Amino acid sequence: AQRVTQPEKLLSVFKGAPVELKCNYSYSGSPELFWYVQYSRQRLQLLLRHISRESIKGFTADLNKGETSFHLKKPFAQEEDSAMYYCALRNSGYALNFGKGTSLLVTP
Amino acid sequence: DAGVTQSPTHLIKTRGQHVTLRCSPISGHKSVSWYQQVLGQGPQFIFQYYEKEERGRGNFPDRFSARQFPNYSSELNVNALLLGDSALYLCASSPRLADPTNEQFFGPGTRLTVL
Numbered sequence: 001a002q003r004v005t006q007p008e009k010l011l012s013v014f015k016g017a018p019v020e021l022k023c024n025y026s027y028s029g030s031p032e033l034f035w036y037v038q039y040s041r042q043r044l045q046l047l048l049r050h051i052s053r054e055s056i057k058g059f060t061a062d063l064n065k066g067e068t069s070f071h072l073k074k075p076f077a078q079e080e081d082s083a084m085y086y087c088a089l090r091n092s093g094y095a096l097n098f099g100k101g102t103s104l105l106v107t108p
Numbered sequence: 109d110a111g112v113t114q115s116p117t118h119l120i121k122t123r124g125q126h127v128t129l130r131c132s133p134i135s136g137h138k139s140v141s142w143y144q145q146v147l148g149q150g151p152q153f154i155f156q157y158y159e160k161e162e163r164g165r166g167n168f169p170d171r172f173s174a175r176q177f178p179n180y181s182s183e184l185n186v187n188a189l190l191l192g193d194s195a196l197y198l199c200a201s202s203p204r205l206a207d208p209t210n211e212q213f214f215g216p217g218t219r220l221t222v223l
Binding site: 004045046049086095097098100 | 198
C-alpha cells in the first residue's frame with residue numbers, strides 16, 4: 001500500500017534559520033513526488049516536483065529512494081514561508097496521495 | 109482565467125440529505141479530480157475524470173458519485189449524508205490525464221457541513 005508520512009504537524013523556526021520539512025513514503029513502484037503549499041486564505045498550489053529538480057522560492061527537495069524520503073529544505077527561512085505544506089505521491093495511476101501536512105511558522 | 113472555480117462556497121445540510129457540488133476547470137483542461145479534506149488531514153482522493161470518463165476512484169462508498177460534462181465541468185454528488193462527510197471538497201484540473209509534467213490546479217473548495 002502506498003502511504004505518505006509527514007511526522008511533524010507543526011514546525012516553528014526563526015527567520016533566517018534553516019528549515020527541513022520531513023516526508024517519507026512507502027510505495028513499491030517508481031513514485032512521482034510533489035510538495036504542495038497552502039498560504040493563508042489561498043488555494044492549494046504546487047511548490048515543486050522531484051522530476052524537475054528545481055529550486056522554487058529557495059526550497060529544494062531531493063528524492064532519496066534508499067531512505068524513501070523526499071524532505072523539503074530551505075537554508076534561510078523567511079516570514080512569508082509560513083504556510084501549510086503537503087507532501088504528495090502519485091503512482092502509476094492518476095491520483096495524488098497526500099500526507100497530513102506540516103504547518104510551518106517562521107517567526108521574526 | 110479565474111482558475112478552477114467551485115460552487116457553492118459553503119453548504120449546510122442535515123443527515124440523510126444529498127448534495128451536489130460543482131466544479132469548472134481551467135479553460136483547456138480536460139481532466140478533473142475531486143478530493144475530500146477533513147479538518148486536520150491532507151486531501152484524500154475521491155475521483156478523477158478525463159474526457160467524461162471515470163479514470164480513477166478512491167476508497168469512498170457508493171454514496172459518492174461524480175460525472176463530467178461535455179464542457180469538462182464536473183459534479184460531485186453525495187447521497188445519504190453522514191456527519192463524517194463534513195469536510196472541504198476540493199476540485200483540481202489538469203490539461204491531460206497523467207504525465208510527469210502534469211500539474212494539478214486546485215480550486216478554493218466547497219465547505220460542506222452536515223448537521
